[in-house]
Amino acid sequence: xxxxxLPTGARGGETxxxxxxxxxxxxxxxxxxxxxxxxxxxxxxxxxxxSDPWLEPAxxxxxxxxxxxxxxxxxxxVAEAMDTAQRGMGLxxxxxxxxxRRSLREARTRDDALIACGAGTDxxxxxxxxxxxxxxxxxxxxxxxxxxxxxxxxxMASRALAAGAKGPDDYLDVYGRVLSGAHRPVIIHWxxxxxxxxxxxxxxxxxHAAAMDTxxxxxxxxxxxxxxxxxxxxxKEKEIAMRRRLPAGVRMYTGDDFNYAELIxxxxxxxxxALLGIFDAIAPAASAALASLxxxxxxxxxxxxxxxxxxxxxxxRAPTRFYKTGVVxxxxxxxxxxxxxxxxxxxxxxxxxxxxxxxxxxxxxNGLADPDEAARxxxxxxxxxxxxx
Numbered sequence: 001x002x003x004x005x006l007p008t009g010a011r012g013g014e015t016x017x018x019x020x021x022x023x024x025x026x027x028x029x030x031x032x033x034x035x036x037x038x039x040x041x042x043x044x045x046x047x048x049x050x051s052d053p054w055l056e057p058a059x060x061x062x063x064x065x066x067x068x069x070x071x072x073x074x075x076x077x078v079a080e081a082m083d084t085a086q087r088g089m090g091l092x093x094x095x096x097x098x099x100x101r102r103s104l105r106e107a108r109t110r111d112d113a114l115i116a117c118g119a120g121t122d123x124x125x126x127x128x129x130x131x132x133x134x135x136x137x138x139x140x141x142x143x144x145x146x147x148x149x150x151x152x153x154x155x156m157a158s159r160a161l162a163a164g165a166k167g168p169d170d171y172l173d174v175y176g177r178v179l180s181g182a183h184r185p186v187i188i189h190w191x192x193x194x195x196x197x198x199x200x201x202x203x204x205x206x207x208h209a210a211a212m213d214t215x216x217x218x219x220x221x222x223x224x225x226x227x228x229x230x231x232x233x234x235x236k237e238k239e240i241a242m243r244r245r246l247p248a249g250v251r252m253y254t255g256d257d258f259n260y261a262e263l264i265x266x267x268x269x270x271x272x273x274a275l276l277g278i279f280d281a282i283a284p285a286a287s288a289a290l291a292s293l294x295x296x297x298x299x300x301x302x303x304x305x306x307x308x309x310x311x312x313x314x315x316x317r318a319p320t321r322f323y324k325t326g327v328v329x330x331x332x333x334x335x336x337x338x339x340x341x342x343x344x345x346x347x348x349x350x351x352x353x354x355x356x357x358x359x360x361x362x363x364x365x366n367g368l369a370d371p372d373e374a375a376r377x378x379x380x381x382x383x384x385x386x387x388x389x
Contacts, residue, residue, distance in 0.1 A: 004375045006356050007387050018371045020363040023284040028075030029112045033290040038077040039279035040084035041068055042327050047341040057095055057343035065106050074287035077114030084277040086324055090344025093123035104149050119143045120156035126163035132174055135161050139178040153186040159198040168204035168214040175218045185227040192233040194320040212242050223247045230255045230275040236263055244269055257316040261305040278312040281330045282367055311361040322349040326358050333377050334369040352385045
């Protein structure tokens with residue numbers, strides 16, 4: 001049995017014995033599932049790039065695109081250039097454009113690639129005097145780019161709109177104008193302030209219930225232009241309440257990385273589809289669980305997915321915006337990239353003890369593809385952090 005020396009609190013240590021069983025990889029297609037399931041995918045940094053990582057991201061395009069093919073091979077869709085890809089936290093719009101262009105090109109090489117791409121206003125810096133027309137134009141530029149490349153749009157929340165809107169009517173105005181010009185139904189993304197503090201008060205209200213009323217008003221007025229909405233509020237109660245009020249034909253995509261298993265399973269009133277950052281990290285489990293759900297085996301679905309929830313809650317713990325660090329760390333442990341380096345230097349965003357607990361929880365969730373190799377990599381990581389093996 002593989003074992004490793006891990007640090008504990010109060011500068012102690014323990015010998016940890018790995019017990020997890022890797023989940024067998026099985027090729028699937030998105031059509032094999034009775035839920036629409038997107039994984040918000042991370043980018044792989046170029047660890048040998050000569051750029052200054054805090055100023056200009058260097059991306060390993062080959063490794064980044066290989067990872068997307070892996071998600072497609074498992075039947076998962078790719079939600080491209082989203083916050084998991086570090087939009088606004090190391091990845092700017094120029095790099096996002098290249099990422100979207102390359103990923104859509106790869107998707108066209110296969111007949112089973114589900115993909116949607118983030119469009120927002122992140123090339124527009126919030127500033128005094130910024131008008132709603134400026135924000136609409138910025139949205140239209142990015143939507144036009146994604147659709148011009150043949151992609152489906154995920155309409156991301158706007159920091160500029162959050163800073164400049166005077167109330168709910170401004171949100172209704174901006175979204176209505178942007179959606180009127182979209183050529184295909186889009187996915188709306190309501191990203192909560194726990195993921196991005198700059199989005200506090202989105203939809204014109206600090207209270208989520210009031211904000212939800214405005215968002216639903218916008219959806220009802222533009223339902224023909226909306227495929228669904230992803231909400232990331234980390235509250236199953238709020239998601240279920242909103243899900244039950246959506247117009248017919250508009251999907252709820254769960255963005256709740258704390259409660260996704262029960263939200264995807266659903267209840268007698270309906271279920272959520274998925275657009276989740278954690279599916280990047282637990283793709284084999286997500287794929288196997290969704291296949292079980294399609295077969296009608298709800299118990300097997302929960303047996304596979306429930307152990308991953310504790311891992312996800314740890315990765316997405318406050319400050320939630322640093323969850324990308326855990327996602328990439330797990331990708332490195334699982335041999336999906338050769339290093340633990342992130343664009344923007346974000347590998348420094350979590351503590352050694354945080355990574356140590358992540359390792360334990362990944363093992364318990366059967367989330368380590370090769371336990372021996374993962375333990376070897378973890379040992380190297382800890383040695384660099386000053387933990388002797």
